Every structure is written in structure tokens, then in C-alpha cells.
Amino acid sequence: MANLTPTQDPETLNFTSSTSKTVTIKGSHKFKIQGYSLTKGMGVGKYICSDTFSVGGHSWNIVFYPDNGDGNKNDESGDNNVSLFIKLVSKCAEDVRILFEFLLLDQSGDKWYKSRSHFRRMQKDGPQMSGPHTFNEVENILGFCPLCKRSELEASQFLKDDCLTILCTVGVVKTSLDVPKTFAQPLSLSxxxxxxxxxxxxxxxxxxxxxxxxxxxxxxxxxxxxxxxxxxxxxxxxxxxxxxxxxxxxxxxxxxxxxxxxxxxxxxVPDLDLECVDTTMTQHLLVAADRYGIEKLRSLCEARLCENVAIDTVASSLALAEQHGCIQLRSTCLEFIIRIHHMDWAKSTYLAWA
CATH class of the missing domain: 3.30.710.10 (Potassium Channel Kv1.1; Chain A)
Incomplete structure (x- = not known):
């Protein structure tokens, strides 16, 4: 049996192939917390939640803890910290892999800053934003615990008029397998x-x-x-x-x-859509379609006549519309007549003043 070498042409071998495609489906949600000062003292483990938003076929919430979001009352930093999380709300049969990022709006209202770049006091085992991170029904929340000390946030450029604005961008990572259909037959027109x-x-x-x-x-x-x-x-x-x-x-x-x-x-109808088709033929064909109750052909002829209303055909088309109950054709003809009348009036007025 001959050995297969890398120099052999793959097209001469009997082989199959497949392609794995991984893409990121992105979406963002802006969460504004008004009356920030009133949230202080809610208590350890208490939080403020954004409205549910959807990205990549899954539902998410932004969760903000004004008092020590990890719920650990023994933490020496206590309720002096604030925490920020992204939470998977919808149920999922399989793990969901995502990239995510939090941005904070400054007091000018026109610049966003990465929360991780500004507040670097993360736990040693805290999440790294390079991701992707895996979410499921058990591990369904991830973020910064703590994000920073509350005093740092209150002294920062991000609080304006007692309002904090957070932008969360989520990228859901999805992988699919593209397998060629070996026995697929090309579809032909009927x-x-x-x-x-x-x-x-x-x-x-x-x-x-x-x-x-x-x-x-x-x-x-x-x-x-x-x-x-x-x-x-x-x-x-x-x-x-x-x-x-x-x-x-x-x-x-x-x-x-x-x-x-x-x-x-x-x-x-052969050549009905061609410009060379006589309007008179289309009119006769509409009469024939109406005579034998073929509504689709009648509608096609009416539409064609509406598109080709002209000075030399508007009278006959209007009469045809009246005789056969073609409402759209009648309306189009009347609008055309009114427009021509206005043009003639404008022309005569101009010549009178010229």
C-alpha cells in the first residue's frame, strides 16, 4: 500500500471535511442609577437590578450592590465597598460562554471609561475581562466584587447629580459546525x-x-x-x-x-412585464380577465396600466376603470388628470406674465 505524503494532492484522495465557525454576538445595555446616595445602607447582599435585556438568545441583568455585594459580613472591608455583576437570567440547557465589559460615564456625559482600568482593586481570584467566561444555571453571575471602595466611587468623576450610569457590553460566543452535504442535489426551477x-x-x-x-x-x-x-x-x-x-x-x-x-x-402572460407591450393590449387583457373571473390576471393588468398612464391613454384607461370597477386605476387616472390640469394652468399663467 502506497504511503500518503503531504505532497499528494488532497483532491485525488477520498476524504471528507468540516468547518467549525465561532462568532461573537454582541449587545449592550445602559443602566442609569438615579438617587445613588439613597441606596447606601441597603445592607449586605442587597442589590439594584437593571431591566432584563437579550443578547445572543439569552436574557441578562446588570446587578449593582451598593453595600458589599459578596454577602460576606465577615469581610473586613464590610459595607464600604460597591460591587458590579452581569447575571444570566434565562434558563439554559448548555453552558453559555461570553465576553463582557463594564463602562462608566463621566460627569461630562460624553466619555466612557472602563471600570476595570479605573478601579483596579479586584480580588486576586477575581474575573479577568479577557474571557471568555462560562455561565450556566449554577454559575450564573460574574463581575467585580468589590468594584471599588464606596468612598472612591463617590470621589470619582462618575457621579453627577447623584446619578451613576453604567454601560454593559456582552458578547455571546457561539460555535457551529459547517458540514458539506455530500449527496445534496442542486435545486432546479420548476x-x-x-x-x-x-x-x-x-x-x-x-x-x-x-x-x-x-x-x-x-x-x-x-x-x-x-x-x-x-x-x-x-x-x-x-x-x-x-x-x-x-x-x-x-x-x-x-x-x-x-x-x-x-x-x-x-x-x-408572455412579455406582460416588458416595456414594449402595448397599453391597448393590456387594456383588452384586463377586460378578458374580468370577463372570465381571473382576479390575479386582472390585478396584474391594472397595476401595469397604473404604471403607464399617459396623456394619450388616460381617457381610455379611466373609462375602463369605471366599467370594470378598477378602483386603483381610476384613482391613478384622476390624479394624473389633475396634475396635468395644474401644469397647463401654470404654463398659461407663466406665458401670460412673460
Whole structure:
């Protein structure tokens, strides 16, 4: 058996691969403590808590202890200290790893300072902000105990108008594994519409025909009945017509009827979205859609006509809107007429004064 050497091309070997991705999802919360002086003397272990905020899919609180936050009454520093913590509030099935940082706002109100840089009197085994730190339902709180002596805080630049403002930034560390799908097949666009168009054009299985402007067009009753309530009543309803083998369509161009059938079969009107489509054709197609109760096609035609209202088409489009109850088209045409009227008035006024 040949030895595998580092110089061999990995692409020639039979191997699998995966990628571990670790990212940090960050969020911040500003906690303002007004009336700081009134918090003194709350007692050892008593605290002030911020509102709950969410970062990385977990809920957190900022916890401030004005009197010795570790709850140790035997601590010689006693209630002369203040402490500051970040607490995991939500339940978690697995450990949560985070980075966190506290900033304090100075009296000017426009500069933030790192609390760790300013107050360096941390316990020897206190948290190091380089992290990440692990949180869970048992070990769910971490921070500075103490942050500093209360006298230091009160003499610092961070108390203004008896108010202390704290900004806590949390970065939740998340790791995911990206594994290539070896047997994944590329997704292709559906060709269902094209299949139905082929069915229409090939006449396969057709069971009725239409005569439009002397041209014979073949179709399928079941498909037409599924898409149009008018055709359904005509072919399958209690008052269905007896002779439906060849139906003569009056007052409609063959090209419009073909476009109507194309939409019925594949939900698309060829070239309707192209600029070259005649507004008159779109108007005729709207009439056909309304005639056979095909609401989606009717709405598409109305939207297209609204986008292309012009001086030479506004009158016919407005009349069409009135006849077929197209509220949006009617509104668009009236706004266009009013705007043109104002422009003509402004033009005539300008020429009169010129």
C-alpha cells in the first residue's frame, strides 16, 4: 500500500471535511442609577437590578450592590465597598460562554471609561475581562466584587447629580459546525408551467375547442374549470351548456384569448412585464380577465396600466376603470388628470406674465 505524503494532492484522495465557525454576538445595555446616595445602607447582599435585556438568545441583568455585594459580613472591608455583576437570567440547557465589559460615564456625559482600568482593586481570584467566561444555571453571575471602595466611587468623576450610569457590553460566543452535504442535489426551477404550455400547444388530450376570429384554439375543460369560475359554471355547473365541443368567442381578439389561456395554464402572460407591450393590449387583457373571473390576471393588468398612464391613454384607461370597477386605476387616472390640469394652468399663467 502506497504511503500518503503531504505532497499528494488532497483532491485525488477520498476524504471528507468540516468547518467549525465561532462568532461573537454582541449587545449592550445602559443602566442609569438615579438617587445613588439613597441606596447606601441597603445592607449586605442587597442589590439594584437593571431591566432584563437579550443578547445572543439569552436574557441578562446588570446587578449593582451598593453595600458589599459578596454577602460576606465577615469581610473586613464590610459595607464600604460597591460591587458590579452581569447575571444570566434565562434558563439554559448548555453552558453559555461570553465576553463582557463594564463602562462608566463621566460627569461630562460624553466619555466612557472602563471600570476595570479605573478601579483596579479586584480580588486576586477575581474575573479577568479577557474571557471568555462560562455561565450556566449554577454559575450564573460574574463581575467585580468589590468594584471599588464606596468612598472612591463617590470621589470619582462618575457621579453627577447623584446619578451613576453604567454601560454593559456582552458578547455571546457561539460555535457551529459547517458540514458539506455530500449527496445534496442542486435545486432546479420548476418546469411545471412549461409542461402545461406544451400541453396547450400540443393539443394532447384536449376535449374542446374555441373559435376566435376564424381561428380554432384547443384546450382542456378540467384545467379551464380549475382556474376560472366562469368556465367552471359553463362546463361543470348545474346550468352547464350541452354543446361545449366548439365554443365561439365573440368580441375578443385571438391574440388576447391566447394570452388569457397562457395565463390560465402557466400563471404567466408572455412579455406582460416588458416595456414594449402595448397599453391597448393590456387594456383588452384586463377586460378578458374580468370577463372570465381571473382576479390575479386582472390585478396584474391594472397595476401595469397604473404604471403607464399617459396623456394619450388616460381617457381610455379611466373609462375602463369605471366599467370594470378598477378602483386603483381610476384613482391613478384622476390624479394624473389633475396634475396635468395644474401644469397647463401654470404654463398659461407663466406665458401670460412673460
Amino acid at each position: 418546469d411545471l408551467g412549461q409542461s402545461y404550455v406544451h400541453l396547450l400547444e400540443s393539443r394532447d388530450g384536449s376535449d374542446l375547442s374555441f373559435e376566435v376570429e376564424g381561428e380554432t384554439i384547443y384546450a382542456h375543460k378540467l384545467i379551464l374549470s380549475t382556474r376560472s369560475p366562469v368556465f367552471k359554471a359553463q362546463f361543470l355547473g348545474p346550468l352547464k351548456e350541452e354543446n361545449t365541443q366548439c365554443i365561439k368567442i365573440e368580441e375578443m381578439h385571438a391574440s388576447i384569448f391566447k394570452a388569457l389561456l397562457n395565463f390560465i395554464y402557466c400563471d404567466v
